[in-house]
Amino acid sequence: MSESFATVEPLAEYPTLAARARAPRLGVTVVAALVDAIVRGDLEPGTSLPPEGVLCEQFGVSRTVIRESAKRLEEKGLVSVAQGRGTTVLPPTSWNMVDATVLGALVANDATLGTLDDLAVVRASLEAITARDAATRRTDNELARLRDALVLMRETIGDEPSFNQADVVFHEIVGEITANRLADSIVRTLFTEARASARFHLHSELDITLREHERVFAAIEAQDADEAEAAMRSHIVDAWERRRPPSPKR
Known part of the structure; x- marks a missing residue:
């Protein structure tokens, strides 16, 4: 220099x-x-x-x-x-917005929550793609793993930290099933940085979250790609709207 x-x-x-x-x-x-x-x-x-x-x-x-x-x-x-x-x-x-360090700093320094808003939109689009793919590709063993994660969510609905961890596992399994490794990799980065923000962890209605995951699971089980895509997109967007703390919109 x-x-x-x-x-x-x-x-x-x-x-x-x-x-x-x-x-x-x-x-x-x-x-x-x-x-x-x-x-x-x-x-x-x-x-x-x-x-x-x-x-x-x-x-x-x-x-x-x-x-x-x-x-x-x-x-x-x-x-x-x-x-x-x-x-x-x-x-x-010019910035690489999906670089973990850059994204983490953007989230941490965003007073309007605009970065988390954008993150939710991008994540919803990508996870909708992975859910659609999972519905057409899933094996019986993969479906069983997804069912186990859903059962764990039901069993821990009174324990929010444990419920949230089961939620993460559910999404990770959907990502593992997909053939779109790039989408899965970007989603993992986005989700990791979102979860690192304290503003992402406001209390969310767990019963609603559970029902949304049940809808995603049912679509993947039925191999209904259109429904799996719609259910996952709706879940990501609606979950962020429930979590989003009051703040000025951009």
């Missing part, structure tokens, strides 16, 4: 960034801290990252760690590294 830095103030303004990085696996935490700063808008598009010397001092790491961190940011679409011009922050249109 270039030492000719004048567009962004040293990160002394952001002491929490350095504090987060002074931990094991410094390269990972430096990247996470800088991703968070970029997503939050502390480091704006078109500006340069602070010079290596400043970042080394702020984070207490070597130049090698900072250079490797810049490469990781570039891979995520957050910055452009150019010899002699330093490391420039890119606009959100």
Whole structure:
């Protein structure tokens, strides 16, 4: 990175960034801290990252760690590294939104819940595809595993954490049945980051959630692809509407 830095103030303004990085696996935490700063808008598009010397001092790491961190940011679409011009922050249109670190920062810093709203729409579309595929591809053994997950949901309806874990297993099995590995992989990333947000975990009516899963299961059991797709799409959208905390719409 270039030492000719004048567009962004040293990160002394952001002491929490350095504090987060002074931990094991410094390269990972430096990247996470800088991703968070970029997503939050502390480091704006078109500006340069602070010079290596400043970042080394702020984070207490070597130049090698900072250079490797810049490469990781570039891979995520957050910055452009150019010899002699330093490391420039890119606009959100360049970011890899399904990268786990980027998506996690977007969810954590989204006051309007717009990212979680978008996540629900995308997840509903992709999981509808996987449910449709599962209905046409499922074997008797896979159906039995799905039934077991549904039974566990019924048995744990009075224990929300256990119920939610059975819910996750149900969706994972549907994803495993599908032939669309790309859709399943993206869904897992989206779901993982959504569940990591405290705003995703408001109490939801478990009896309604159970009925929605029963509808999905019945469609997959009957090998009704159209119904499986519709049932899963409706479940994802409606479940988020029930969970969504009050906040300004975008």
